[in-house]
Amino acid sequence: MTIKSLDAAELLSRNKFNIDEELAHIVLDKEKCSACKEKPCLFVCPAVLYRLDKNGEISFDYAGCLECGTCRVMCQNHGIKKWEYPRGTFGVSFRYG
């Protein structure tokens, strides 16, 4: 029990998730994302789920999504081709909120 700076993965590990293995609730259009210069998703996602891989392509892991919707608001070049809330019961379940 001590306070320290935690990376996003460590923080997410404190949460309760029920991951929808069958269906991603956010889907990217890789071509549009690679053409996007600003890539705001890399900075604004509180869970740091948008990452640049070695080839400079955006990858996104929907499993740790906190469902805040910031990426949806900030994605100006329509790289997010689908943004829905997870299906009923799936996704994060805050125990404190």
Place this chain on the structure above:
Amino acid sequence: MGTEDRFDAIIVGAGPAGLACAYLLGQAGKSVLVIERGDAPGVKNVTGGRLYTYALNMLDDKLLEEAALERIVTHEQIMILNGDKSINIDYHDPAFNDGKTPPQAYTVLRAVFDQWLAEKAEEMGALVACGIRVDGLIEEDGRVIGVIAGEDEMFAEVVVAADGVNSLTAQKAGLIGDIPAHTVGVGVKEVIELPAEIIEERFNLKNDEGAARMILGCTEGIHGGGFLYTNKESISLGCVFMPSEIVEHGKQVHDIFQELKMHPAIYSLIRDGETVEYSAHLVSEAGYRGIPRKLFKEGLLLVGDSAGFVINTGYSIRGIDLALLSGIAAARAIIATGDARKVGAAYLAELEKTLLMPTMKMTDGYHDILSIPRIYSNYPQLAVGVMEKLFTVDGQTPTRIRKQIMTEIRVSGLTVWQLLKDGFKGVKSV
């Protein structure tokens, strides 16, 4: 389809707005269904946060004494950070907990509070169906008559969109468009567990009493600020940022927040605690001018965050109370008219009567103050710089304090003219 298959109201979302509405409709004997996508009420919801009790009392004055709340706010604090230095202003008012009148505000955790309020709504006869995501609205001749969830269709005289700041329901109904990036903040929060007695000792609190703190100067100059609320056995520490400025700044939300957590003035308050949750949520930052132009269409009402009902004055943030008020207003309108065609106008009238709209109108100007970029960097630097000069004693002949302050204004990247202009704007705005 016969009217017996149809609800008087279907409410999308089991937050305070939707549940307040369900509570009153149930109490009035109306058939009401609340549909919540989380597997329990509140599990998708996040607050800073605090609840101002007047709104819960307006819903039902018997609720407060059994409400699932954390601590009575008796310490209102404003903290200003610059570098590793800090100023903390602590306004302590025993009248906030005099034992005679209801306490003005409590700290609150939403997974706990919303679950409790849902139980109360159910006791009044509302149906609360969890684990179901509403996928769309059913419309007939431009009138909303029900909702679609997966394969199921459900019908009602009135549908209430209480699905929060990212209201997909309001968007699908065409009442709001895409959310403009500059009208919202992204908030992140850690809940840090600590024993009650340690919280009380560190914040100088009596049993059951708590502190609410706004933090300025912790966002690296980005439009935004931090917050800290003491719960019974945890501390809610968080930070809100304007997302468009985050991108320009080129640093992750998460990183700036972790630095706030490790700031010496914050760390000493949460030391030896354990982070038990990390959450994030959008919050409307536009105040009165962020309210959609149309808050209803035939058969549909917008309440709570879906309607942009949030007030940020910089020293206090209100959302849950306004959500409750709007839910109350919607229920009253539905009870009074029972008619999809008339309910919208009645709802607007009730929003005036509950004083929600007048309050939002009156606080509209705060948005202008909070839009001054200097508030997030230069002014915290100036405030801390002046304090540093006041409290430095080094045995040398001191310079006149007036002169030192002028130096600090310059060092902070400000001019006296700028100060006067911003001061004038501030006075004019409020």
